[in-house]
Amino acid sequence: MWSVSNYEILLLTSLILKVLGFKATSCIAGVVAVSAMAARVIAQLIVVGSGMMIRAFAQAYRQALSNASKTGAAQEVAQNIQRAGKAITESEARQVLGVAENSSWEEIMQKYDNLFEQNAKNGSFYLQSKVHRAKECLEAVYQSKSEGTN
Template identity: 35%
Template sequence: MAHRILTTIVVTSTRVFGRAFMEAYKQASASSKYAAEIKKGNITGASTYASNGLTLDEACRILNVKPPQAGEAQMENVMGRFKKLFDLNDPQKGGSFYLQSKILRARERIEMEIREAERKVKTDKEMKEGWNPKVYKDR
Protein backbone atom coordinates (compact mmCIF):
# COMPACT_ATOMS: atom_id res chain seq x y z
CA MET A 1 0.00 0.00 0.00
CA ALA A 2 2.83 2.40 0.81
CA HIS A 3 4.49 1.83 -2.53
CA ARG A 4 1.25 2.82 -4.32
CA ILE A 5 1.02 6.08 -2.41
CA LEU A 6 4.70 6.79 -3.00
CA THR A 7 4.37 6.01 -6.73
CA THR A 8 1.30 8.23 -7.01
CA ILE A 9 3.13 11.10 -5.30
CA VAL A 10 6.18 10.72 -7.54
CA VAL A 11 4.12 10.53 -10.74
CA THR A 12 1.91 13.48 -9.79
CA SER A 13 4.82 15.66 -8.72
CA THR A 14 6.70 14.79 -11.92
CA ARG A 15 3.72 15.86 -14.03
CA VAL A 16 3.29 19.11 -12.11
CA PHE A 17 7.01 19.89 -12.33
CA GLY A 18 7.05 19.04 -16.06
CA ARG A 19 4.15 21.37 -16.82
CA ALA A 20 5.67 24.18 -14.78
CA PHE A 21 9.00 23.70 -16.55
CA MET A 22 7.34 23.84 -19.99
CA GLU A 23 5.45 27.04 -19.12
CA ALA A 24 8.63 28.64 -17.81
CA TYR A 25 10.45 27.63 -20.99
CA LYS A 26 7.73 29.15 -23.21
CA GLN A 27 7.82 32.38 -21.23
CA ALA A 28 11.62 32.54 -21.37
CA SER A 29 11.54 31.93 -25.12
CA ALA A 30 9.02 34.73 -25.68
CA SER A 31 11.07 37.06 -23.47
CA SER A 32 14.25 36.33 -25.41
CA LYS A 33 12.49 37.02 -28.74
CA TYR A 34 11.16 40.29 -27.34
CA ALA A 35 14.61 41.29 -26.07
CA ALA A 36 16.22 40.39 -29.40
CA GLU A 37 13.77 42.58 -31.30
CA ILE A 38 14.36 45.49 -28.90
CA LYS A 39 18.13 45.04 -29.22
CA LYS A 40 17.85 45.19 -33.01
CA GLY A 41 15.87 48.40 -32.64
CA ASN A 42 12.77 46.87 -34.16
CA ILE A 43 10.13 48.39 -31.91
CA THR A 44 7.31 47.24 -34.15
CA GLY A 45 8.54 43.66 -34.08
CA ALA A 46 8.94 43.82 -30.33
CA SER A 47 5.44 45.14 -29.87
CA THR A 48 4.18 42.22 -31.94
CA TYR A 49 5.54 39.81 -29.36
CA ALA A 50 4.45 42.02 -26.48
CA SER A 51 0.87 42.65 -27.55
CA ASN A 52 -1.33 40.16 -29.30
CA GLY A 53 1.14 38.14 -31.33
CA LEU A 54 -0.39 39.09 -34.68
CA THR A 55 2.21 39.90 -37.30
CA LEU A 56 1.72 42.43 -40.07
CA ASP A 57 1.68 39.67 -42.67
CA GLU A 58 -1.07 37.80 -40.82
CA ALA A 59 -3.08 40.99 -40.42
CA CYS A 60 -2.86 41.72 -44.14
CA ARG A 61 -3.93 38.17 -44.98
CA ILE A 62 -6.90 38.37 -42.62
CA LEU A 63 -8.18 41.58 -44.23
CA ASN A 64 -6.98 40.54 -47.70
CA VAL A 65 -5.05 43.78 -48.31
CA LYS A 66 -1.52 44.50 -49.43
CA PRO A 67 1.06 45.27 -46.72
CA PRO A 68 1.94 48.95 -46.36
CA GLN A 69 4.94 49.86 -48.50
CA ALA A 70 7.30 52.33 -46.78
CA GLY A 71 4.55 53.39 -44.41
CA GLU A 72 2.09 54.05 -47.21
CA ALA A 73 -1.17 52.15 -47.05
CA GLN A 74 -4.54 52.69 -48.60
CA MET A 75 -6.46 53.14 -45.37
CA GLU A 76 -9.72 53.54 -47.28
CA ASN A 77 -9.23 50.04 -48.68
CA VAL A 78 -8.28 48.65 -45.26
CA MET A 79 -11.26 50.29 -43.56
CA GLY A 80 -13.62 49.14 -46.32
CA ARG A 81 -12.47 45.53 -45.96
CA PHE A 82 -12.63 45.82 -42.17
CA LYS A 83 -16.20 47.13 -42.14
CA LYS A 84 -17.41 44.51 -44.61
CA LEU A 85 -15.82 41.57 -42.80
CA PHE A 86 -16.72 42.90 -39.35
CA ASP A 87 -20.38 43.25 -40.33
CA LEU A 88 -20.47 39.83 -42.02
CA ASN A 89 -19.24 38.18 -38.81
CA ASP A 90 -21.68 39.90 -36.47
CA PRO A 91 -22.68 37.29 -33.85
CA GLN A 92 -26.26 38.56 -33.80
CA LYS A 93 -26.52 37.78 -37.50
CA GLY A 94 -25.10 34.28 -37.09
CA GLY A 95 -21.44 35.22 -37.40
CA SER A 96 -18.48 34.38 -35.21
CA PHE A 97 -17.30 36.57 -32.35
CA TYR A 98 -13.85 34.98 -32.64
CA LEU A 99 -13.52 35.94 -36.31
CA GLN A 100 -14.83 39.41 -35.55
CA SER A 101 -12.14 39.79 -32.88
CA LYS A 102 -9.43 38.62 -35.27
CA ILE A 103 -10.61 41.14 -37.88
CA LEU A 104 -10.51 43.94 -35.30
CA ARG A 105 -6.99 42.96 -34.15
CA ALA A 106 -5.83 42.82 -37.78
CA ARG A 107 -7.05 46.38 -38.41
CA GLU A 108 -5.40 47.58 -35.19
CA ARG A 109 -2.12 45.91 -36.18
CA ILE A 110 -2.08 47.60 -39.60
CA GLU A 111 -2.91 50.96 -38.02
CA MET A 112 -0.08 50.47 -35.50
CA GLU A 113 2.36 49.78 -38.33
CA ILE A 114 1.27 52.92 -40.18
CA ARG A 115 1.54 55.07 -37.03
CA GLU A 116 5.07 53.77 -36.41
CA ALA A 117 6.05 54.53 -40.01
CA GLU A 118 4.56 58.04 -39.81
CA ARG A 119 6.37 58.69 -36.53
CA LYS A 120 9.64 57.53 -38.06
CA VAL A 121 9.17 59.74 -41.14
CA LYS A 122 8.37 62.72 -38.91
CA THR A 123 11.43 62.07 -36.74
CA ASP A 124 13.69 61.68 -39.78
CA LYS A 125 12.35 64.91 -41.29
CA GLU A 126 12.90 66.72 -38.01
CA MET A 127 16.45 65.37 -37.77
CA LYS A 128 17.20 66.47 -41.32
CA GLU A 129 15.68 69.93 -41.10
CA GLY A 130 16.32 70.59 -37.44
CA TRP A 131 13.80 71.30 -34.75
CA ASN A 132 11.76 74.45 -35.34
CA PRO A 133 9.40 75.09 -32.47
CA LYS A 134 6.25 77.04 -33.18
CA VAL A 135 6.37 80.36 -31.37
CA TYR A 136 3.18 82.24 -30.80
CA LYS A 137 3.41 85.96 -30.18
CA ASP A 138 0.80 88.16 -28.61
CA ARG A 139 -0.51 90.84 -30.90
Protein backbone atom coordinates (compact mmCIF):
# COMPACT_ATOMS: atom_id res chain seq x y z
CA MET A 1 0.00 0.00 0.00
CA TRP A 2 1.09 3.56 -0.56
CA SER A 3 2.67 5.39 2.33
CA VAL A 4 1.63 9.03 2.51
CA SER A 5 3.24 11.52 4.90
CA ASN A 6 1.25 14.09 6.87
CA TYR A 7 2.82 16.90 4.84
CA GLU A 8 1.68 15.28 1.58
CA ILE A 9 -1.79 14.82 3.04
CA LEU A 10 -1.96 18.51 3.97
CA LEU A 11 -0.79 19.55 0.50
CA LEU A 12 -3.25 17.25 -1.22
CA THR A 13 -6.13 18.35 0.98
CA SER A 14 -5.21 21.99 0.41
CA LEU A 15 -5.26 21.39 -3.32
CA ILE A 16 -8.64 19.66 -3.15
CA LEU A 17 -10.12 22.51 -1.12
CA LYS A 18 -8.74 25.06 -3.61
CA VAL A 19 -10.30 23.11 -6.47
CA LEU A 20 -13.61 23.12 -4.61
CA GLY A 21 -13.42 26.92 -4.48
CA PHE A 22 -12.20 27.80 -1.00
CA LYS A 23 -10.02 30.89 -0.65
CA ALA A 24 -6.39 30.56 0.44
CA THR A 25 -7.01 31.76 4.00
CA SER A 26 -10.05 29.58 4.51
CA CYS A 27 -8.22 26.75 2.79
CA ILE A 28 -5.48 26.78 5.44
CA ALA A 29 -8.11 26.84 8.16
CA GLY A 30 -9.97 24.05 6.37
CA VAL A 31 -6.85 21.92 6.22
CA VAL A 32 -6.38 22.24 9.94
CA ALA A 33 -10.07 21.53 10.52
CA VAL A 34 -10.02 18.36 8.46
CA SER A 35 -8.85 15.52 10.61
CA ALA A 36 -5.71 13.64 9.68
CA MET A 37 -7.74 10.48 9.21
CA ALA A 38 -10.10 12.07 6.68
CA ALA A 39 -7.18 13.58 4.80
CA ARG A 40 -5.45 10.21 4.69
CA VAL A 41 -8.61 8.57 3.32
CA ILE A 42 -8.97 11.24 0.63
CA ALA A 43 -5.32 10.84 -0.40
CA GLN A 44 -5.62 7.06 -0.56
CA LEU A 45 -8.83 7.31 -2.59
CA ILE A 46 -7.06 9.51 -5.12
CA VAL A 47 -4.05 7.19 -5.34
CA VAL A 48 -6.15 4.03 -5.63
CA GLY A 49 -8.56 5.67 -8.09
CA SER A 50 -5.77 6.82 -10.36
CA GLY A 51 -4.25 3.33 -10.28
CA MET A 52 -7.59 1.83 -11.27
CA MET A 53 -7.95 4.30 -14.13
CA ILE A 54 -4.47 3.47 -15.44
CA ARG A 55 -5.21 -0.26 -15.33
CA ALA A 56 -8.56 0.28 -17.07
CA PHE A 57 -6.96 2.30 -19.88
CA ALA A 58 -4.24 -0.33 -20.30
CA GLN A 59 -6.83 -3.10 -20.50
CA ALA A 60 -8.92 -1.13 -23.02
CA TYR A 61 -5.82 -0.55 -25.15
CA ARG A 62 -4.94 -4.25 -25.12
CA GLN A 63 -8.52 -5.10 -26.08
CA ALA A 64 -8.45 -2.59 -28.95
CA LEU A 65 -5.21 -4.13 -30.27
CA SER A 66 -6.74 -7.58 -30.00
CA ASN A 67 -9.87 -6.50 -31.88
CA ALA A 68 -7.78 -4.83 -34.58
CA SER A 69 -5.72 -7.97 -35.15
CA LYS A 70 -8.86 -10.14 -35.32
CA THR A 71 -10.57 -7.95 -37.91
CA GLY A 72 -7.42 -7.47 -39.97
CA ALA A 73 -7.44 -3.71 -39.60
CA ALA A 74 -3.77 -3.65 -38.59
CA GLN A 75 -2.71 -5.67 -41.64
CA GLU A 76 -4.80 -3.46 -43.93
CA VAL A 77 -3.14 -0.31 -42.59
CA ALA A 78 0.31 -1.86 -43.02
CA GLN A 79 -0.49 -2.84 -46.62
CA ASN A 80 -1.76 0.67 -47.39
CA ILE A 81 1.45 2.14 -46.03
CA GLN A 82 3.53 -0.23 -48.18
CA ARG A 83 1.46 0.59 -51.25
CA ALA A 84 1.81 4.30 -50.68
CA GLY A 85 5.59 4.00 -50.32
CA LYS A 86 6.00 2.04 -53.57
CA ALA A 87 3.55 3.96 -55.72
CA ILE A 88 6.13 4.65 -58.44
CA THR A 89 5.87 2.59 -61.63
CA GLU A 90 8.73 1.28 -63.73
CA SER A 91 8.05 3.71 -66.57
CA GLU A 92 7.93 6.64 -64.11
CA ALA A 93 11.18 5.45 -62.51
CA ARG A 94 12.87 5.33 -65.91
CA GLN A 95 11.55 8.80 -66.69
CA VAL A 96 12.83 10.22 -63.37
CA LEU A 97 16.30 8.80 -63.93
CA GLY A 98 16.26 9.49 -67.68
CA VAL A 99 17.17 5.96 -68.76
CA ALA A 100 15.81 3.78 -71.55
CA GLU A 101 14.33 0.31 -71.19
CA ASN A 102 17.43 -1.33 -72.61
CA SER A 103 19.83 0.52 -70.25
CA SER A 104 22.23 -1.55 -68.20
CA TRP A 105 22.28 -1.52 -64.45
CA GLU A 106 25.61 0.34 -64.50
CA GLU A 107 24.08 3.17 -66.56
CA ILE A 108 21.17 3.39 -64.13
CA MET A 109 23.54 3.59 -61.16
CA GLN A 110 25.62 6.30 -62.88
CA LYS A 111 22.48 8.38 -63.51
CA TYR A 112 21.28 7.74 -59.98
CA ASP A 113 24.59 8.77 -58.39
CA ASN A 114 24.77 11.90 -60.52
CA LEU A 115 21.18 13.04 -59.82
CA PHE A 116 21.34 12.10 -56.14
CA GLU A 117 24.54 14.10 -55.59
CA GLN A 118 23.22 17.11 -57.50
CA ASN A 119 20.09 17.20 -55.36
CA ALA A 120 22.06 16.62 -52.18
CA LYS A 121 24.16 19.74 -52.80
CA ASN A 122 21.63 22.30 -53.98
CA GLY A 123 18.40 20.51 -54.79
CA SER A 124 15.33 19.58 -52.85
CA PHE A 125 14.74 16.66 -50.54
CA TYR A 126 11.61 15.78 -52.54
CA LEU A 127 13.57 15.37 -55.78
CA GLN A 128 16.27 13.44 -54.01
CA SER A 129 13.60 11.14 -52.58
CA LYS A 130 12.04 10.66 -56.03
CA VAL A 131 15.43 9.72 -57.47
CA HIS A 132 16.00 7.23 -54.65
CA ARG A 133 12.52 5.67 -55.06
CA ALA A 134 13.12 5.39 -58.81
CA LYS A 135 16.38 3.53 -58.18
CA GLU A 136 14.66 1.21 -55.69
CA CYS A 137 11.90 0.44 -58.19
CA LEU A 138 14.32 -0.32 -61.00
CA GLU A 139 16.50 -2.32 -58.66
CA ALA A 140 13.54 -4.57 -57.86
CA VAL A 141 12.78 -4.92 -61.58
CA TYR A 142 16.37 -5.84 -62.44
CA GLN A 143 16.58 -8.30 -59.53
CA SER A 144 13.41 -10.05 -60.64
CA LYS A 145 14.76 -10.21 -64.22
CA SER A 146 18.06 -11.68 -63.04
CA GLU A 147 16.24 -14.24 -60.87
CA GLY A 148 14.02 -15.15 -63.83
CA THR A 149 17.01 -15.88 -66.05
CA ASN A 150 18.75 -18.03 -63.41
